[in-house]
Amino acid sequence: MKRKPNARPRRKTAARAIDFQTDWTYAPAPESTGHIQLRERYGLFINGQFVNPKSGKYFATTNPANEKKLAEVAEAGIADADRAVRAARQAYETVWSRLSAAERGKYLYRIARIIQERAREFSVIESMDGGKAIRESRDVDVPLVAAHFFYYAGWADKLAYAFPGKTPKPLGVAGQIIPWNFPLLMAAWKIAPALATGNTVVLKPAETTPLTALKLAEVFRDADLPPGVVNIITGGGATGAALVNHPDIDKVAFTGSTDVGKLILKALAGRKTKYTLELGGKAANIIFEDAALDQAVEGIVNGIFFNQGHVCCAGSRLFVQESVADVVVEKLKERMETLIVGDPLDKNTDIGAINSRMQLDKIQAYIKIGRDEGADFYQTSCKLPAKGYWCAPALFTNASQSHRIVQEEIFGPVLAIQTFRTIEEVLEKANNTPYGLSGGVWTDKGAKIFKMTSKLRAGVIWANTFSKFDPGSPFGGYKESGVGREGGLQGLMPYLQLA
Amino acid sequence: MGTTEHAKQPVPAEAGSGAGKRLPILKTYKLYIGGKFPRTESGRYFTARAPNGTALANLCLSSRKDFREAVVAARAAVEKWSNATAYLRGQILYRIAEMLEGRRAQFVSELVAQGSTETDATAEVDASIDRLVYYAGWTDKFQQIFSCVNPVSTSHFNFSVCEPTGVVGIVAPExxxxxxxxxxxxxxIAGGNTCIVLASNTRPLCAVTLAEVLHAADVPGGVVNILTGTRDELSAQFASHMDVNAVILCSSDAAEIQATQIKAADNLKRTIVRQSSDWSAPEHQSPYLILDTQEIKTTWHPIGS
Known part of the structure; x- marks a missing residue:
């Protein structure tokens, strides 16, 4: 750059760099846990009460940030799943299907309000049980949970307007299986539309994150929701299988891995059971040279490091146009250095704990795979706590389309970066995956946005933004990322028969 | 070919074999793949028969390779057809109806030859023409019925639209x-998908003749591919092919349905099972049937402040 001879000399680059060692340390600001009430042991929530499991088995749920046991929860067996489905069936036939739609909706409004009142408690437990930063559980998960119930509450008595020419009717009993990455939010995504459309529910939370669902049972009880309308059974994969294989469920809603989704589909083959599947993803986040690069960098960070990267729609494949690749990667690394990894309950924490030992092992295995495949690895220099499961934010540059870190879902804070020159090239690469859940595009050109958003084969596209969610916005995948939509008007359809 | 009896052309009833009469030209029933009319690569055939056993025509007994080639043709046609304007798709569907109307008599006589009464055959052809007109009218309207702008609670413009699922396999009803x-x-196809159709094995004649109609109606090559053959051999291929996005199985056979759904799970194919004893019933024409092979895409963009 040419400078006028008598202009004041600019400071050297080195002097302008931010000193992360001194400028970015924050005093601890932990959220209080004093008001949290957890029982030592939780039974199964069936027919409006917590009952002991017929299996007689319990397992511990731990805090991934310190590996301490939080509570014991029941492990539902086949007999327990059967009991829960029977309770749901009875509630459907004797109470819920006879209730007026408007009254049904009023229960959902009540539930939404109680969740808002107990928001802090839910946020703290969510962060303790799952490891996510309190900033996210407090500002994203729990508000969206309340909003989701509020949104679907209003649909209960308006369903006829949603499907012109059709008469919608409920299906009956829905069996719902949810993952550990957004435990309470996924419970809301499943339960709210099911109840609004007049179905009853048996919900199975994830093995490592059962607590907020069990606290949600308290909300249902406090809202006087009729017993059996929602039943919650805890356990692992075997419990989920018992629910899917139960002959008296009319609908399966599953969020989890693509592999398990395929197993569920095969188990449902030949049955009349309807299903929705929200499965894995490997979203392309595409940065063009004409994008607002600083905003794009924020979007990249939000896309892959949100919720420790435990996000099915995470922007885990970054495509940067070649002309700006160096500057984007440099800005990204600088920004990553500011991310605070640590105590999920600390209000300054950006990245909390990895959800489980198993998941941490998987992420580390992928990091090794990526290095062995020959991509260049970078990980931030932040200190990690001694106890608990942690992974500092990481990225690979010079990743290529055939690398496993580009093809497979890592489900952790690990980004794979590729570069591109033309729109055609990046579309080809972005769509060359069995997945199709989400995608991102960053450019200032309107026509380019519409070209990209219409050509990307994925169910949710964020343009000049990323990782945004709303109860009114349908969510779900193309191809092997799933079947059906959750959220919005479209989220009603999987819970209805349209006569 | 190893038949002992010669397959006869069903249509020209007035064409006798008396002295001085003209010898009728028999029609060769072939496949329709990528806008062309090839024979099966396998060289095999089967004989379509009237209910009384009379041979009507020899048809291609399609192989798995024919099916795979049809998928390649269908995939290649997705880009153009799914991006064709809704208006153009409507024009082409209407054109199919026009062409079919012009060849009513041929379709009626094929149906009669395969066992329909004259009255039923006429009703079936008329209903088919009217159904094409019905969907011609939906191409530029279903999007308006099923799309929406979503009022999200952040400063974003958010909308959901339908997009075609892609390559759709159709195992047509018997x-x-x-x-x-x-x-x-x-x-x-009204929704912008491309298709591979396995025609009825027992009543295949009209499917092949329909291919000629589609061709004459400017349906781009590869948008519709029509195979004749057996379900036993081919329906599993429809379910298992990894580059097929959805399969519509018209069947009431529980074992076939289950086998299809198991195989289709391997690439999360959308599986749609339809069964009917009467395809003229009103529930078999609906925009919701277009929606069966649509995906919903939701797009977010900041509004700015």
């Missing part, structure tokens, strides 16, 4: 050789 096929084909 009964109603024309109307059953049209009822399943029309909503899929």
């Amino acid at each position: 009964a109603d050789g024309l109307l059953g096929l049209v009822s399943n084909l029309a909503p899929a």
Whole structure:
């Protein structure tokens, strides 16, 4: 750059760099846990009460940030799943299907309000049980949970307007299986539309994150929701299988891995059971040279490091146009250095704990795979706590389309970066995956946005933004990322028969 | 070919074999793949028969390779057809109806030859034509019914639209050789998908003749591919092919349905099972049948402040 001879000399680059060692340390600001009430042991929530499991088995749920046991929860067996489905069936036939739609909706409004009142408690437990930063559980998960119930509450008595020419009717009993990455939010995504459309529910939370669902049972009880309308059974994969294989469920809603989704589909083959599947993803986040690069960098960070990267729609494949690749990667690394990894309950924490030992092992295995495949690895220099499961934010540059870190879902804070020159090239690469859940595009050109958003084969596209969610916005995948939509008007359809 | 009896052309009833009469030209029934009319690569055939056993025609007994080639053709046609304007797709569907109307007599006589009464055959052809007109009218309207702008609680413009699922395999119903096929084909292509159709094995004649109609109606090559053959051999291929996005199985056979759904799970194919004893029933024409092979895409963009 040419400078006028008598202009004041600019400071050297080195002097302008931010000193992360001194400028970015924050005093601890932990959220209080004093008001949290957890029982030592939780039974199964069936027919409006917590009952002991017929299996007689319990397992511990731990805090991934310190590996301490939080509570014991029941492990539902086949007999327990059967009991829960029977309770749901009875509630459907004797109470819920006879209730007026408007009254049904009023229960959902009540539930939404109680969740808002107990928001802090839910946020703290969510962060303790799952490891996510309190900033996210407090500002994203729990508000969206309340909003989701509020949104679907209003649909209960308006369903006829949603499907012109059709008469919608409920299906009956829905069996719902949810993952550990957004435990309470996924419970809301499943339960709210099911109840609004007049179905009853048996919900199975994830093995490592059962607590907020069990606290949600308290909300249902406090809202006087009729017993059996929602039943919650805890356990692992075997419990989920018992629910899917139960002959008296009319609908399966599953969020989890693509592999398990395929197993569920095969188990449902030949049955009349309807299903929705929200499965894995490997979203392309595409940065063009004409994008607002600083905003794009924020979007990249939000896309892959949100919720420790435990996000099915995470922007885990970054495509940067070649002309700006160096500057984007440099800005990204600088920004990553500011991310605070640590105590999920600390209000300054950006990245909390990895959800489980198993998941941490998987992420580390992928990091090794990526290095062995020959991509260049970078990980931030932040200190990690001694106890608990942690992974500092990481990225690979010079990743290529055939690398496993580009093809497979890592489900952790690990980004794979590729570069591109033309729109055609990046579309080809972005769509060359069995997945199709989400995608991102960053450019200032309107026509380019519409070209990209219409050509990307994925169910949710964020343009000049990323990782945004709303109860009114349908969510779900193309191809092997799933079947059906959750959220919005479209989220009603999987819970209805349209006569 | 190893038949002992010669397969006869069903149509020209007035063409006798008396002295001085003209010898009729028999029609060769072939496949329709990528806008061309090839024979099966396998060289095999089967004989379509009238209910009394009279041979009507020899048809291609399609192989798995024919099916794979049809998938390649269908995939290649996705880009153009899914991006064709809704208006153009409507024009082409209407054109199919026009062409079919012009060849009513041929379709009626094929259906009669395969066992329909004259009255039923006429009704089936008329219903098929009308159904194509019905879907011609939906191409530029279903999007308006099923799309929406979503009022999200952040400063974003958010909208959801339908996009075609992609390559759709259709195992057409055995009964109603024309109307059953049209009822399943029309909503899929109206929505911008491309298709591979396995025609009725027992009533295949109209499917092949329909291919000629499609060709004459400017349906781009590869948008519709029509195979003749057996379900036993091919329906599993429809379910298992990894580059097929959805399969519409017209069947009431529990074992076939289950086997299809198991195989289809391997690439999360959308599986749609349809069964009917009467394809002329009103529930077999609906925009919701277009929606069966649509995906919902939701797009977010900041509004700015």
